[in-house]
Amino acid sequence: MTNFESRLTGGHPNSLGNTVEVVDQVLANPIEFDALFNCYFSADEVVRLRTSNAMKRVCKANKALLLPYIDRFIDEIAKIDQASTQWTLAQLFLSLEKEMSPNQVTKAKEIMKYNLANHSDWIVLNQSINTLSKWSKKDADLKEWIKSHLIRLAKDERKSISKRAGKMLEMLFG
Template sequence: MKASFLTLLLPEDRALSDPLPVTSASIERAGEAPLAESAARCATRGKTMHEVLILLGDGDRRSIGNVDAVIAAVEHDPSCFDVLFHSLFSDDPLIRMRSADAIEKISRKHPDWLQPYKRQLLTQVAQSEQQEVRWHVAQLFPRLAADQHERTAMVRVLLDYLNDPSQIVKVCALQALADLSAHDPVLRRQTITILEQVTEIGSPAVKSRGRKLLQQLTTQSPHR
């Protein structure tokens, strides 16, 4: 399925000129220094964002931990969003998961806060192998202002996510493809083809979302 989707949506003239061979290990290494630096900057403003981030490691993956406290801290001082973003590079999967959750929730109200981190989202964070990070990345993509090259990179990532073992990742990837296609008539037609396939061969959750999105895309006119 992966190869056929990539061929369908990424013809040669739209393919990426720079592939993104970034591993989860390199993501973690890349984030250590920026996290320390941004935490220090936050502390100089009298904030305790670093302490709040430590709280994200409490509990287990079945709970959201102290995500609400982190969201409140960042909204109180938006400069601390940098600390939150770089916590995606933590070596603790629990912190990565909850940070991704907090970023997704904050970006619903403040999508513009993501823009300075667009390149890192596309070339580093999106390559994470952690399912919770992946499904939040899929939710973030449609909120980014992107040029054609960047949108092609997003599509490539989302196509890869369609092969993820997690059904949530697959559902979020389908939703993101549908959202992105609202501004791209060519992608819209190609996404419809993908949705027609997954409604036949996907899991119950994927089939259900696929049918809903298929109906949406086939009854609405694309935005120009």
């Protein structure tokens, strides 16, 4: 059995470490996806960060591997208090939307609405703005909800947040 956790640990926290090699191994042998997924429960935040990066890469290459795990992303991974996990969820939910049930999409929206209203990490905010704004185009209730948050975030001192919020305000409300 492969110990992905030990392969994803160590090195500089901002580096990919062995993430790409782990992803390649999972893509070559999809039965190992579960072992990679379980790295989310590591006590090491660097392992969880790299696991999130690996999930985005796997999703891009073979989205079908993530489909049986959508409920676990919603019910378990969303509870991990780590910015990289939350911003990855926003990206994964957007990528997986067409494969998600209406109930799963509703739960994903609630997770991201919570993050947009309560999180301070700039990447979490940017990715939540992006996904929720795109979903707001076809969800009038979400569009109504997001407006005040976009107005607030358009005044954020961090340029990446204020620019994205302003852009989405323009896109949604003209």
